[in-house]
Amino acid sequence: MISPQVVNSRVRHRGAMANGFASISNGVPDEESITAPFLRLRRSTSNTTSQIAIVGSNPCPVESLDYEIMENDVFKQDWRSRSKIQIFQYTSLKWTLCFLIGIVVSLIGFFNNLAIENIAGVKFVVTSNMMLANKYLAAFLIFAAANLGLTLFACLITTLIAPETAGSGIPEVKAYLNGVDAPAIFSFRTLVIKIVGSIAAVSSSLNVGKAGPMVHTGACIAALTCQGGSEKYGLTWRWFRFFNNDRDRRDLVTCGSAAGIAAAFRAPVGGVLFALEEMASWWRSALLWRAFFSTAIVAILLRGLTDLCLSGKCGLFGTGGLIMYDVTSVNISYHLKDVPPVLLLGVIGGIAGSVYNFLLGKVLRLYNLINEKGTAYKILLACLVSIVTSCLLFGLPWFATCRPCPVDASEPCPTIGRSGNYKKFQCSPDHYNELASLFFNTNDDAIKNLFSKGTDTEFHPTSVLIFFITCFFLSIFSYGIVAPVGLFIPVIVTGASYGRLVGLLIGSSSNLNHGLFAVLGAASLLGGSMRMTVSLCVILLELTNNLLLLPLIMLVLLVSKTVADAFNGNIYDQIMSLKGFPYLETHAEPYMRQLTVSDVVSGPLRIFNGIELVANIVHVLRTTGHNGFPVVDEPPHSEAPILYGLILRSHLITLLKKKAFLLTPTPTGEDAIKHFSANDFAKQGLGTAEKIEDIELTEDEMEMYIDLHHFTNASPYTVVETMSLAKALTLFRGVGLRHLLVVPKTSERLPVVGILTRHDFMPEHILGLHPMLAKSKWKRLRFKFPLWNKIF
């Protein structure tokens, strides 16, 4: 299909060009690669720009996003220059979408909790009833079988239908907001599996959370609503055309992730701060305002829905679920002498958090190796985790001695059935099993018990220690299974038990009650593992509903984050790097100041002429994976070669599909764009991007021309080849680019010498090209344990 001329032009050098149209040329001339020592090195390591730097043990093919406003003749104006009616449509639709996101996320959040509480509740009620009838073995078998079935279900649907839903989804959403589009993370299928899988996994008593999946769900809903429903089912609406771009979608996904946290913890302000602190890479003031609107809707609606359930219409939901540990009524007073134990709590929490991250990273690497072996291995692993969990949850309480119910207990003791502080388990009447109160419960209820006040005598230190150790390791070994599971709740429950333990050990030398210690312990482990500050602080405040705790929580978070940062990094960043996402950091590494952009830019560069032969375009699109191509005007259309702009692969495909071809290479007038609407060039719906292979062209059409000028972004950002890489990164990251053109310093050569993409800024790529620079990496003030890394 490709004409000989085209194939020929691929290898022809610039200097030999005669007709001015054979423009598929190598942007890095040969003489250049002789003088610059780095260029040869570069050539040998990488061939095309878009295939580099996907690292980690589990690489996944990702696409970059364009957060910059396109500026070609078709898109010349952004929405602000539109008519008042269009602006009204745009603005009102954006607010409506935020409103819808809030509504849908809160409904799903409520439904999730309802489902989990009822499924897990029925399981616990049935098991408890059998235990009351002394059928302990049968109780265990039913308990374990129910857990295994639920885990198996979650793992099966994840593995077979939507493998991209495995894990919490927070790293994927974070990467998306940074400009990395992992495949299918925002499809309708992903949404459904995420919700159903998360319900099954959490109900199966695994030590996993529902907050992370809720964030992903929120982001997914945002991405889907901003598409205007599913294109497949013809549900799109004209107004939604405004949102067919990466910028608006990014904004709404940010709102969606804020709404997700708000729904998970009923923490509206915390949700906004979480999105700001942990998720978003670009933030605007207007976004704060919209995210806040979404989370406000979530908070109000969730409150209403939970109130509805108070009258007992929601089955077993209403007494537990939707964690909200109301400790308002505790009159907290603390003095200077309470500060040292709190500081100690923070320090140990920070160390525990960093150990947690370290071990989780190692386990995830191990699990990746197992999971890569095939579906059967994935399912086996999940089943193994489920069985071990069931054994521990059912078995460990037997080691606790039964204790008599306290006389002044504020709740019925022993509790029989689902939730409650004093579980009977195997004990005789009027006795309770303290370990069962923690183990034989949903995580939400365990947290509630640990946070509760006036229960300082309920638990024995040994029991809490056993619970802490079990939770710590169970949560590490549970996260890696192939199911939609989160990390937040396991870390909170582990941290709360640790805090309670510290409270018990310190005893009466502090006048803080043990529930408060549990809250602070949760804060310290969260801070040590997730490394957020303000957002965690506000989430915990909203959870516990007591602002007087603020200074203490702040102190613990600051200490634990500082301590943990001295050892390793944020858990989500670790997972992102394991997944191989090319996440673009804000700061430039020091060695980037010693390199110029020409030291990392990789060839060969494909250039199009302003008026280009169809066959050339088709050939280049078929043979490369590049997503952007420089357009250069050359003689006879200009006196000297001049860089005209940058054209995107997707726009070229649209042009080829519309077949707006010219018989001769003559420039077209302004009316050429009349055949196109801005919508033709808009970002396609999720997963519906067209491929060059789908376009069929005749031999005659191949010999025709396209005038690319009107469809080219005529204002691409450029850097001079001698610009330091650090400054290029600042530009790339600051503006949110996908392509950055490199222009030559002197004018004798081609007007463009390369294109920088996200991958060219990845430390792995740069250090691969220039290994001698590894020494001048950013020196964090961090303790190193080479021995540890050897052992594990």
Place this chain on the structure above:
Amino acid sequence: MISPQVVNSRVRHRGAMANGFASISNGVPDEESITAPFLRLRRSTSNTTSQIAIVGSNPCPVESLDYEIMENDVFKQDWRSRSKIQIFQYTSLKWTLCFLIGIVVSLIGFFNNLAIENIAGVKFVVTSNMMLANKYLAAFLIFAAANLGLTLFACLITTLIAPETAGSGIPEVKAYLNGVDAPAIFSFRTLVIKIVGSIAAVSSSLNVGKAGPMVHTGACIAALTCQGGSEKYGLTWRWFRFFNNDRDRRDLVTCGSAAGIAAAFRAPVGGVLFALEEMASWWRSALLWRAFFSTAIVAILLRGLTDLCLSGKCGLFGTGGLIMYDVTSVNISYHLKDVPPVLLLGVIGGIAGSVYNFLLGKVLRLYNLINEKGTAYKILLACLVSIVTSCLLFGLPWFATCRPCPVDASEPCPTIGRSGNYKKFQCSPDHYNELASLFFNTNDDAIKNLFSKGTDTEFHPTSVLIFFITCFFLSIFSYGIVAPVGLFIPVIVTGASYGRLVGLLIGSSSNLNHGLFAVLGAASLLGGSMRMTVSLCVILLELTNNLLLLPLIMLVLLVSKTVADAFNGNIYDQIMSLKGFPYLETHAEPYMRQLTVSDVVSGPLRIFNGIELVANIVHVLRTTGHNGFPVVDEPPHSEAPILYGLILRSHLITLLKKKAFLLTPTPTGEDAIKHFSANDFAKQGLGTAEKIEDIELTEDEMEMYIDLHHFTNASPYTVVETMSLAKALTLFRGVGLRHLLVVPKTSERLPVVGILTRHDFMPEHILGLHPMLAKSKWKRLRFKFPLWNKIF
């Protein structure tokens, strides 16, 4: 002093250059200005880049800041590539500074409150005592005289010592964080006058606030501490050299302003969010973390200090002051039927807020005209406002009828002396004057009374209406006086009275108590005037210490901001534009997409050669006000003219001062930089920048040369002249630049054709050059009232 050659070279055209060193040339060749229609226009309107676009009725000379990292040979490496010890120094010092800022700000905040409560308290006690003795006239005279004296003192020290401290200071700090450095806003003198003046002004019973001045104070402390103390008094320390740049100073000023709000409202999270939402133009995750640390310190220390005062050691402080309206104990329950009144409250609050902003803008313009006439007018205006205020505060309560004390009052009734709900004023025993409870009190106490629960029957609607109207207009007419006064507290007190009024009018049809209505009213007016959302919400929550209020406050803020945004803009933005600060918006106006950078860039451009004659440099520095100059290598040092980089005026002055001159124009080696340390080129301390006029050079020295290469930023950001202005703005704003070089599209001309600075992006400047574009301004969906603007 200037050699004839130099003077000559000023007028010589580029083409006539022979020796290649007479480089003071006009960057826009004449032929260019004939072909491009805009260039002539531009020439006639403006001469130099740095003198344009200072608009508004009260222009003030400002300097732009450079938030980008300098990259010349001396500064090649940023701190991350330094040795571990240096990194440790840098990091620990940065945290220490945040800690210090927190400590100092909380101490000052505490001291402020202590002073205000004691000064105002003594005044009220003396007056009350005289009234008890029935000496009403004398009481009034003492009251009025005390107020007048305090106002006069505040106005005098402001006018005579530090005029830049007038107003709240929030607009100045906000502009600084955007990159606009108004003169002397962060000097030690400013700090002292701000503190003392604010204490005097607030104590004088003017309806003004202390929160705004507290923000400025916090920012000032941050700027001063990061300078490492005062250079004047030799208190600098070597470690502080790391902070001699605009970026680090900006970060610390952001932390300082967060600490300021935290100290004013004892709202640590609210302070961070305020800095994020309202103040900062650039935000990094690390900043959140540092600002949070500062505000945590403030919160903890303030709590400790206030606790100390509970035992009565702080004079009259301890019972009032440091507003913290503890409404925790109110059991709030609200239902769906409470939503409509709350919505109504929000709508009216939004309208009232926008009217407030509108009137305040008009009054400020009027006051500016009066204040410009001279010091006497400023003082007279302040005295007039003080006398009117005293008359209203003392006079209006006489219109209220005395009411018998309620039998079940939780406080002593009537209160005699300073603070309390039931003021006796002129009433007979066992009666109280409801208006005096509001008027004859500090603002803090008035707010506390309005927010208080269980006082639904205390006030009559007419009294609250009188109070609302008086506060509304008093606060508008008080802000413009030349003294350090803020807006937050007046808006809160006005809003609280409005909310209380709505509560009284709605009466029993809502089961929210009136104190709650007052809180919501304050939220609605704050939202309508300041247009913040999340930060105001959190500040109010921290003030009232009741998280259950969250959904209602959110709702009110969202509604009132939305309504108010339909009429006009944020109050601080209005004040900034009145002050003529060239504030750089994040969004590009639509007409910027229709312009290229060459349409706005203004000449003449001054260019230096890589090796330049000293006389030329001196001449250019003396005759222009430019702060950055392109450096171009020309034959014989290069084959063709090549853009080498950008050099700053301050660095040129350093070079001239050090006299590192060459006898012949030969390039120097790397060792040339050994005579300089990075510190020589660091940002000078506040107000200590050296001037070219201070440097004396001999005739011989004038004929020598300087090799500029090692001191030039060799990686300046560049845009092609055909780049759309909107995209150039995105780059300029995104990276935080001060200068942006414009390079030509084709290579026949000079390698640089212009420099873009902040002023070139100001809408006033652009629309001045291209008035026909005014039509395509950003169309806000906003109601217009041309009639109103005519009347006022």
